[in-house]
Amino acid sequence: DLSVQKIELNRLEQEPIHLYNRIQAYGVILVLEEPDLNVIQVSQNAESILGISLEEILDSKLEDIFDPFQVDRLKEGLVDNNFDGLNPSKIWARVRGDEYVVFDGVFHRNGEGLLILELEPAVSYDNIPFLSFYHLAKASINQLERTAKLKDFCQIIVEEVRKLTGFDRVMLYKFDAENHGDVIAEAKREELEPYLGLRYPESDIPAPARKLFTANWIRIIPDSHGEPVDMVPAINPLTEQPLDLTLSILRSPSPCHLEYLHNMGVGASLTISLMKDNKLWGLIACHHITPKFVPYELRKACEFLGRVVFSEISVKEETEDYDYRMKLNYVRSRLVEYMSEEENFIDGLIKHDPNLLDLTDATGAAICFGGNYTLVGQTPDEEDLNYLIGWLQKNVKEEVFYTDSLPRIYPDARKYKDVASGLLAIPIAKRNYVLWFRPEVIQTVNWGGNPNKAYETTTEDGQLRLCPRKSFNLWKETVRLKSLHWKPSEINAALELRKAIANTILYQAEELAQLAH
Numbered sequence: 001d002l003s004v005q006k007i008e009l010n011r012l013e014q015e016p017i018h019l020y021n022r023i024q025a026y027g028v029i030l031v032l033e034e035p036d037l038n039v040i041q042v043s044q045n046a047e048s049i050l051g052i053s054l055e056e057i058l059d060s061k062l063e064d065i066f067d068p069f070q071v072d073r074l075k076e077g078l079v080d081n082n083f084d085g086l087n088p089s090k091i092w093a094r095v096r097g098d099e100y101v102v103f104d105g106v107f108h109r110n111g112e113g114l115l116i117l118e119l120e121p122a123v124s125y126d127n128i129p130f131l132s133f134y135h136l137a138k139a140s141i142n143q144l145e146r147t148a149k150l151k152d153f154c155q156i157i158v159e160e161v162r163k164l165t166g167f168d169r170v171m172l173y174k175f176d177a178e179n180h181g182d183v184i185a186e187a188k189r190e191e192l193e194p195y196l197g198l199r200y201p202e203s204d205i206p207a208p209a210r211k212l213f214t215a216n217w218i219r220i221i222p223d224s225h226g227e228p229v230d231m232v233p234a235i236n237p238l239t240e241q242p243l244d245l246t247l248s249i250l251r252s253p254s255p256c257h258l259e260y261l262h263n264m265g266v267g268a269s270l271t272i273s274l275m276k277d278n279k280l281w282g283l284i285a286c287h288h289i290t291p292k293f294v295p296y297e298l299r300k301a302c303e304f305l306g307r308v309v310f311s312e313i314s315v316k317e318e319t320e321d322y323d324y325r326m327k328l329n330y331v332r333s334r335l336v337e338y339m340s341e342e343e344n345f346i347d348g349l350i351k352h353d354p355n356l357l358d359l360t361d362a363t364g365a366a367i368c369f370g371g372n373y374t375l376v377g378q379t380p381d382e383e384d385l386n387y388l389i390g391w392l393q394k395n396v397k398e399e400v401f402y403t404d405s406l407p408r409i410y411p412d413a414r415k416y417k418d419v420a421s422g423l424l425a426i427p428i429a430k431r432n433y434v435l436w437f438r439p440e441v442i443q444t445v446n447w448g449g450n451p452n453k454a455y456e457t458t459t460e461d462g463q464l465r466l467c468p469r470k471s472f473n474l475w476k477e478t479v480r481l482k483s484l485h486w487k488p489s490e491i492n493a494a495l496e497l498r499k500a501i502a503n504t505i506l507y508q509a510e511e512l513a514q515l516a517h
């Protein structure tokens with residue numbers, strides 16, 4: 001049964017969700033052949049929404065369906081290939097005789113070069129007179145500039161997005177190195193239970209969905225219970241394939257994800273990608289309990305806010321790290337100075353302030369040189385260190401070795417986990433090492449549902465199928481035998497020190513050789 005689950009999980013990891021060929025019922029999609037804008041494919045619901053039969057639509061040009069005057073204007077806009085000026089276009093249609101209906105029309109060309117027009121209900125902004133990107137962005141950015149800490153910054157973003165859109169819950173969700181996600185900021189209606197601080201497993205968002213996020217930065221599901229709508233004809237007559245909906249607004253989400261939302265009690269969602277260095281850094285995820293539609297321009301304002309503000313986050317993240325790197329640089333240059341002043345370089349590393357421990361924020365360190373140990377702070381005893389170094393010699397060939405869980409890869413270390421669950425080691429020359437240690441820090445990870453039961457299986461038409469978990473109740477995992485992790489800047493500082501020690505030893509050896517002559 002487990003192997004079937006594995007196959008199913010694999011299949012999901014490759015599922016072509018952009019080719020589902022179904023859209024959400026709240027809008028209409030028209031696939032157009034250029035340059036005449038003949039309608040070659042349309043969503044099934046066009047008949048009820050536009051009041052024209054499907055046969056008639058599929059036999060038409062765009063100007064037969066909408067006022068030819070507005071279509072001429074659209075055609076002019078289509079020439080320069082830049083849809084920014086065109087999207088959204090107010091498009092009105094005379095539905096069933098004389099009744100006019102106004103839509104937001106949004107164009108894009110998909111990966112196959114097909115021109116696609118999506119129509120969404122146009123909502124008048126009379127009740128939001130202040131809505132302009134400029135004002136929105138300015139008010140928020142002013143606030144953001146005054147906060148120094150990344151966490152506070154994220155909190156303001158979710159509050160601003162919630163104010164703008166009125167969602168019941170807005171979260172900022174950050175991916176970690178293993179692709180799990182943590183809710184690091186949340187704004188919500190008071191009576192809802194908080195998700196802040198919860199972690200969600202990687203499998204909640206399969207790879208194809210992550211890939212789509214990077215192409216399409218904002219996605220909306222106005223009604224998670226809505227019935228999806230088919231394309232007519234199902235196969236595109238030009239490409240003879242199902243339509244590529246990667247960049248579409250209306251694409252109907254995977255049934256699996258809809259089930260996930262139902263299990264979570266979510267009636268509508270809006271998701272905004274946060275990209276850093278062309279990689280998905282996180283998401284802004286908005287939930288509403290009941291169905292909720294957010295018009296195109298307001299979504300764009302949120303996306304804009306996400307982009308502008310996020311470039312600020314990146315800067316903040318880098319500044320926090322930069323300050324720390326500068327501090328470590330300072331410690332290293334002092335250590336190099338002390339080493340050159342002392343007769344024995346080891347004294348230079350331990351006798352002064354700052355010392356070896358400050359270089360990597362360790363609680364203990366050992367210098368193993370010429371068969372002797374020099375110990376600082378909390379360390380395993382010499383006998384244990386002897387075994388540990390024997391193990392390192394056998395297993396580590398790199399210039400630097402680090403782990404935040406030594407007992408897991410070297411079980412003998414369990415007995416001194418309280419001083420050395422974390423190890424950072426640099427070999428200097430044969431059997432010579434500098435080692436840094438960190439104690440076990442027992443951590444509690446709060447998962448949004450048991451990650452070992454992230455999905456369940458059901459049998460449907462005799463087929464085993466994976467489906468999302470039913471319970472998102474808090475599940476606490478206690479993580480043991482782990483220290484705080486070594487930061488890249490600390491690992492780098494250790495490497496730099498390794499070079500400096502090698503130079504110092506070489507220099508002192510030369511001096512000795514000269515004295516001997």
Ligand code: BLA
Nearest residue numbers: 017200204205209219253254256257271285455466467468
């Ligand atoms: C998509 N899963 C997603 C998305 C999010 C999550 C944000 C993108 C939604 C969008 O683009 O609008 C996950 N949402 C979360 C999480 C929180 C949240 C973690 O609000 C936390 C608060 N998901 C499963 C399982 C499967 C699965 C078991 O848990 C498969 C069996 C699938 N998730 C799945 C798929 C998509 C998805 C297929 C893509 C949906 C689509 O765009 O078609």
